[in-house]
Amino acid sequence: MNHQLASMRLLRKHLKDHPCLESYYDTAKYIINSFRLPAFYEVSDRCNLKCEGCYYFDADTFQPNLSVRREYDAQWNNFLGNEVIKGVTMPYFLGAEPALEQQRLIVASNHFNRGNVGTNGSIFLDPEIKFRISISAWSASEADDIRLRGKSALYQALKLYQGDPRAIVLYTINSQNIAQAKDIARLCQEHGLPVTFNLWSPTKKLIEKLNNFTGNDNNFFRISTPDASLRFSNDDLQLVRDTTGQLIEDYPDTVIYSHAYNRWSTTPGPLYKLDSNNVAENCGSRIGGQFKYYGMDLASKPIKCCTAAIDCNECRLYSGGMSSHFLPLPEQIDSLEGFLDWLDIILTIGRIFLRPETDPKAFTSKLDRSSIIKAARKAISQ
Ligand code: SF4
Numbered sequence: 001m002n003h004q005l006a007s008m009r010l011l012r013k014h015l016k017d018h019p020c021l022e023s024y025y026d027t028a029k030y031i032i033n034s035f036r037l038p039a040f041y042e043v044s045d046r047c048n049l050k051c052e053g054c055y056y057f058d059a060d061t062f063q064p065n066l067s068v069r070r071e072y073d074a075q076w077n078n079f080l081g082n083e084v085i086k087g088v089t090m091p092y093f094l095g096a097e098p099a100l101e102q103q104r105l106i107v108a109s110n111h112f113n114r115g116n117v118g119t120n121g122s123i124f125l126d127p128e129i130k131f132r133i134s135i136s137a138w139s140a141s142e143a144d145d146i147r148l149r150g151k152s153a154l155y156q157a158l159k160l161y162q163g164d165p166r167a168i169v170l171y172t173i174n175s176q177n178i179a180q181a182k183d184i185a186r187l188c189q190e191h192g193l194p195v196t197f198n199l200w201s202p203t204k205k206l207i208e209k210l211n212n213f214t215g216n217d218n219n220f221f222r223i224s225t226p227d228a229s230l231r232f233s234n235d236d237l238q239l240v241r242d243t244t245g246q247l248i249e250d251y252p253d254t255v256i257y258s259h260a261y262n263r264w265s266t267t268p269g270p271l272y273k274l275d276s277n278n279v280a281e282n283c284g285s286r287i288g289g290q291f292k293y294y295g296m297d298l299a300s301k302p303i304k305c306c307t308a309a310i311d312c313n314e315c316r317l318y319s320g321g322m323s324s325h326f327l328p329l330p331e332q333i334d335s336l337e338g339f340l341d342w343l344d345i346i347l348t349i350g351r352i353f354l355r356p357e358t359d360p361k362a363f364t365s366k367l368d369r370s371s372i373i374k375a376a377r378k379a380i381s382q
């Protein structure tokens with residue numbers, strides 16, 4: 001029996017035994033269906049920050065081409081029209097910094113009802129842009145923000161997006177900013193913004209530079225040294241797990257994260273099965289088939305994922321991690337606990353990437369999702 005068939009049998013059994021979970025499973029199916037055909041669109045090859053270890057401006061993969069930008073604008077509208085006809089259900093707009101190319105996003109808003117923009121939040125996105133806005137944050141301390149990203153970005157983002165229903169803060173945790181997650185959760189609560197977590201992951205180039213260290217530069221390798229980089233030790237991972245796990249409990253209306261995903265993403269060692277080239281075989285973010293990544297020339301790029309410079313061996317990025325959970329393995333859901341964990345992850349993904357305004361079905365109504373899951377767990381333990 002193949003994995004999918006075995007998983008379906010287990011799902012059906014759990015639902016038969018616990019009909020109260022049927023509505024949550026329906027919501028999970030709706031969310032998964034929203035990601036049926038994703039596509040990545042690179043809308044900008046410029047950025048106003050210099051984050052340590054940036055995956056975009058990587059010496060091995062970044063190829064700027066000024067003439068391409070003008071052609072891009074002329075063709076963008078027709079190109080997107082064709083993408084809608086092809087049936088893309090979840091467009092991701094990324095860069096470098098997409099907020100530097102707002103007109104492209106406004107045009108895209110006329111084509112797609114849902115979508116996701118990954119931004120550093122330092123520039124306000126026009127209200128005509130209706131997509132989910134994921135704002136990357138790296139530090140709650142202004143001095144550390146400048147040290148890690150070249151400029152202070154968080155406080156500007158909080159000011160610009162306070163209470164904006166499109167926005168969610170994505171705190172990128174590294175080995176040096178774990179303790180600040182608490183301040184970030186508090187700040188987000190104070191500014192009426194939800195927050196979720198992403199685990200910083202090194203590029204292959206950065207690892208190479210650390211292994212053959214000859215000094216730093218003024219760009220994306222300013223502060224890392226072999227003895228003090230942003231990479232995680234196993235102890236760091238445990239601390240991340242404990243810290244974010246506690247924040248889920250302390251800030252239930254602000255922190256959008258899943259205990260099950262937290263445990264998975266902080267497990268020591270590679271999270272994926274790697275092929276002979278050290279590329280993750282079972283990562284849900286792998287480009288292939290109808291799932292495309294379009295570069296600044298609007299051509300589909302044959303790259304492994306949207307963060308191609310990252311080393312799969314150490315990758316803990318939320319993009320790959322979350323999307324790798326859409327199809328559960330039988331061993332993940334062979335107990336009711338496992339099934340509830342999986343449901344919890346999928347419902348969390350919906351709340352991170354979708355908006356109630358565009359996808360009301362992805363948001364369970366009055367009853368609190370985590371309370372239901374806790375109640376179901378309690379019922380099986382009795
Ligand atoms: S905001 Fe993104 S593109 Fe800009 S430097 Fe940071 S990681 Fe790179």
Ligand code: SF4
Pocket residue numbers: 272279280283284285286304305306307308310311312315316317319320321
């Ligand atoms: S998202 Fe997936 S394919 Fe991309 S670097 Fe991470 S593990 Fe590798």
